Amino acid sequence: MKKIILLLMALGCFFTTANASKWKAEHVVMIGIDGWGAYSVPKADIPTIKQLMDSGCYTLKKRSVLPSESAINWxxxxxxxxxxxxGYTTWGSRTPEIPSMVVNERGIFPTIYSLMYEQCPQAETGCMFEWEGIKYLVDTLAISHVAQAMGYNEQPDQLCCMAETYIKEKKPNFVAVCFDQLDHVGHVDGHDTPAYYRMLNTLDGYVARIIAALKDAGIYDDTIIILTSDHGGINKGHGGITLAEMEIPFIIAGKNVKQGGAFQETMMQFDTASTIACIFGLKQPQAWIGRPMTQVFSK
Structure with missing residues (x-):
């Protein structure tokens, strides 16, 4: 029995190594900022984010799917x-209102986490968030570490602290860190307001801290960083068909990413998952319609 266990462990290491040899980077950190409209980027005081734009590739014209609301777009x-x-059709969907066209063995439409779990089972994956709604959308049974910042109203940097600790301790292959605070400001004070830009500046500081954690963990040079959003907004709302609500940033920088600046190719919300799958050499399921942004990679 002991020999069989050792053989299975060895095979697991072999398959992980074989899969990793196809990867463009050993680690991917996706930072999602809820309610971040692309219109705000040129005006915002976000030096860390703009440095990532300068060192990598980006578009300010990625479009959300409709309706341009949270659960649907996450x-x-x-x-x-x-x-x-x-089949998720409303801002707060917890289960698909329309039956998903396909589901995996865990009963959910296949996610990027599902692909990692099935094709790279030894990979460490994480999903960390402020808004509870995220956990209903990501196939939590396929994720190594799922955590919600429950008290961020009292401790605004709670999620950032959690991400720093997780990165340093676990060195995840893929983690998504999803901040909700900008969306709250958009609803209370309004989009494109001084309060909105102050919050963007605060979030830029959190991005800087996550980058510092990657460096402290010794994995920064083998990491790709992605920043993006679910939707933008106008006045104190979102969900409509204006470009201020639908156009969102997509920024990518790090290992094997070109210093290419703005790219002109069209990009949709669902292309995000495909681009992450491309980084890890994952086979995309037939039900996915996303296209990877292969033009951003140097190899």
Whole structure:
């Protein structure tokens, strides 16, 4: 029995190593900022984020799927398909209102986490968030570490602290860190207001701290960083068909990413999952309609 266990462990290490040899980077950190409209980027005091834009590639014209609301777009971001296919149709969907066209063995439309779990089972993956709704969209049973910042109203940097600790302790292969605070400001004070830009500046500081944690963990040079959003907004709302609500940033920088600046190719919300799958050499399921942004990579 002991020999069989050792053999299985060895095979697991072999398959992990074989899969990793296809990867463009050993680690991917995706930082999601809820309610971050692309219109704000040129005006915002976000030096860390703008440094990532200068050192990598980006578009300020990635479009959300419709309706341009939270659950719908976080789902599309993680699962490579649009509303009509995954079935989440409202801002706070917890289960698909329309039956998903396909589901995996855990009963959920296949997500990027599902692919990592099935094709790279030894990989360390994490999903960390402030808004509770995220956990209903990501196939939590396929993720190594799922955590919500429960008290961020009292401790605004709680999620950032949690991400720093997780990165230093576990050196995850893929982690998504999803901040909700900008969306709250958009609803209370309004989009494109001084309060909105103050919060963006605060979030830029959190991005800087996460980058510092990657360096402290010794994995920064083998990491790709992605920053993006679910939707933008106008006045104190979102969900409509204006470009201020639908156009969102996508920024990517790090190992094997070109210093290419703005790219002109079109990008949709569901292309995010496909681009992450491309980094890890994952086979995309037939149900996904996303396309990887291969033009951003140097190899």
């Amino acid at each position: 789902a599309s971001m993680f699962n490579g398909a649009g509303t009509e296919m995954h």
